[in-house]
Amino acid sequence: xxxxxxxxxxxxxxxxxxxxxxxxxxxxxxxxxxxxxxxxxxxxxxxxxxxxxxxxxxxxxxxxxxxxxxxxxxxxxxxxxxxxxxxxxxxxxxxxxxxxxxxxxxxxxxxxxxxxxxxxxxxxxxxxxxxxxxxxxxxxxxxxxxxxxxxxxxxxxxxxxxxxxxxxxxxxxxxxxxxxxxxxxxxxxxxxxxx
Ligand SMILES: Cc1cc2nc3c(=O)[nH]c(=O)nc-3n(C[C@H](O)[C@H](O)[C@H](O)COP(=O)(O)O)c2cc1C
Numbered sequence: 001x002x003x004x005x006x007x008x009x010x011x012x013x014x015x016x017x018x019x020x021x022x023x024x025x026x027x028x029x030x031x032x033x034x035x036x037x038x039x040x041x042x043x044x045x046x047x048x049x050x051x052x053x054x055x056x057x058x059x060x061x062x063x064x065x066x067x068x069x070x071x072x073x074x075x076x077x078x079x080x081x082x083x084x085x086x087x088x089x090x091x092x093x094x095x096x097x098x099x100x101x102x103x104x105x106x107x108x109x110x111x112x113x114x115x116x117x118x119x120x121x122x123x124x125x126x127x128x129x130x131x132x133x134x135x136x137x138x139x140x141x142x143x144x145x146x147x148x149x150x151x152x153x154x155x156x157x158x159x160x161x162x163x164x165x166x167x168x169x170x171x172x173x174x175x176x177x178x179x180x181x182x183x184x185x186x187x188x189x190x191x192x193x194x195x
Contacts, residue, residue, distance in 0.1 A: 007079065
C-alpha cells in the first residue's frame with residue numbers, strides 16, 4: 001500500500017484549513033487507498049528558517065524526524081490556506097528546510113479559503129517553488145471555497161456532495177503519479193532500444 005503524508009500548513013489560532021487535512025486522512029483510510037500520516041506544522045512549531053537541515057551541525061530532532069517522514073512517503077498532499085494572495089510562511093519554512101527529500105516526490109496541493117475562490121491564487125507560487133525543489137507537482141488541484149461551510153471540525157463534508165467527487169479525481173491523480181513514478185524508477189529491461 002502506498003504511504004501518503006498530508007502536510008497541514010496553517011498554524012493560526014482558530015484555523016479552518018486543518019479540517020481539509022483531516023478529511024483527506026479519513027478519505028484515504030476509509031477507502032483503503034493509502035496509509036496516511038498528518039504532519040501538522042502547528043504541532044511542530046518550527047522556528048523561522050535559519051539554515052537548511054543538511055547543513056546544520058546539530059539539527060533539531062523534530063526537523064530530522066520531519067524530513068525522514070517526507071522522504072519515506074510515496075506522495076505528499078499539502079493543505080494550505082491562502083493569506084494575502086500567497087501561501088503562509090509556515091509552509092515555505094519547511095520547503096526551504098529540506099532539500100533532496102523533495103526531489104521527484106509527487107506532491108498534490110489543496111488550497112483553502114473562507115471565501116469564494118478556494119485559495120486558488122496560491123497555486124502558481126507554490127507550484128513554482130516546489131518545481132524549483134524538483135518535486136513532481138501533480139496537475140490536479142483541490143481548491144476549497146467557504147471551508148467553514150463545506151467541512152466540520154472533524155473533517156466531514158457538510159457542504160455540497162460534489163466535494164467528494166472532486167476529492168476522488170484529485171486523489172486518483174496523485175495515486176496515478178505515485179504509481180507512474182514507481183514504474184519509472186524500475187530498472188529498464190534490455191531490449192532493442194536499450195541493448
Ligand atoms: C493573514 C490572512 C490573510 C488572508 N488572506 C486571504 C486571501 O488573500 N484570500 C482569501 O480567500 N482568504 C484569505 N484569508 C482567509 C483564509 O482563507 C481563512 O482564514 C481560511 O479559513 C483558511 O485559513 P486558516 O486555515 O488559517 O483558517 C486570510 C486570512 C488571514 C489570517
